Amino acid sequence: MRSTSCFAFSMAALLGCGEDIEIPRPRTDDNPVLLWVGDTADLPMCPDGRLDYWDGWADVRTAPQYQNECGTCACSPAACVLPDMVKAHEAALCADEGIEVKLADAADPPGHCIKTSPPVPGDAFASVTIGPPTMAPACQASAQFTPPPLGGTFARACPWTGEYRTGFDGLVCIAPEHDGSCRPGFSARFEFKEKIRDARTCTACECGEPVGGVCVADVLLFSDTSCSDMLISINGIGTEEEICYGAPADSPLAGARVVFARDEPGTCSPKATVSLVDGTIESGATRTFCCSSEEIIYGNVDN
Template sequence: MLVHEAPLCADEGIEINLTSAADPPGHCIEASPLVPGDAFASVTLKPPTMAGKCDPVKDLAPPPLSGKFARACPWTDEYVTDFEGIACITPEDDGSCRLGFDMRFEFQEMIRDARTCTPCECGKPVGGSCMADVLLFSDASCSNMLASINEILAEEEICREAHEGSPLAGVRVVFAQDEPGTCSPTTDVSLVDGTIESGETRIFCCSSVELVEVIHANADN
């Protein structure tokens, strides 16, 4: 928006940036600089512009890890009541599993998940339309409205005369029509890059939950 000291937008004018008007739409924008009444004779409203690009989602998360996971916990009887898993012990000194615990599993400690997703890219927006209403106010809180300039289209520039002697201190921009264009992806998929850094291998010698219940019953006897 350009604010002119001369009638009919005859001078170069002072620019007031309305870029922040779209987020959120309709909020009060304090005019910077504030335009006193004796310097406010007319105003040029440039057409609203459509976004020149689409910003793809950047914070993509890699797919969740799948497979068998183990958690080693100290054994106490309280785990037996609603135990959902298999009972495991550490292997013998020679690495073998003792009788009754012959289900052998090897797990690697996960040090760090270093996977990332490759970025997505979009083409330029296609289509869309925009029409704005601009409300001018003599105060920075947008309470005392001077004028409402309606239905400003994306292809036109409008010049309006100002109220004589009134300053310009606040502006609201309301979108009467806001239909964003669409962008087609130029990269169809995001790929997972990087690896999972693993640490020491842990061995578990495991049995079934039925054996845990037998052990518990024998302990009670």
């Protein structure tokens, strides 16, 4: 019994099969390869997982729909920041250098009761300096973008294994003759430059100075660690400068609460509205492939 099967490469249609089809085969000194060609940089694996392949491309550029742009720049708000410490003074009117009492944990979350560190005994606490809330000095720019996809024609040349393969969507190709021509049976000609690397980057987004915004805090100080016996309530502290308050006589400082009275972050505008593609792709020498018919790439006859 005699049967014939034919398989077609994706670049062309399946042809009818016949017993007398002559399938071109490369010579051993033709440097034969299996060549995949497509419009995506997502290249297939070579047959048998071979890693000794050659990658190339032609007419490669940033895909036109991206207009050489990576993305639109944006800036986060300039956040308000609660006071993170006070100074407890042994002298009235904040006349001495004072001891720093940290309030950093009071902002997470705002308003919860914290133990002051260190606690201040009543005989060493006559006045207190309250630092102002602050606004972040800068806004955070958009994360660094990655370049948009490349458009063009891409190729991967895999080693010829000595037989036509149905599991790899490619043409069988050989090197051109010494005069640059392609011999009969391998007349489909392709030229690609070697793919070295995509060296494109995206310009960084930058933000201008913060504008607007209002940051106002209330600071409540307590003589106990459970924040139930309030000593001082200092309300409406703006960002202008630190202020001094007197403390009740012989009262220790052991707890605190810090909250926002107004939390309206500042805003920043991007210095450039768009992050642009910067740099180029790097290519090597041009390589020419002479390939078998773009239609039939495999056939066999079983007797």
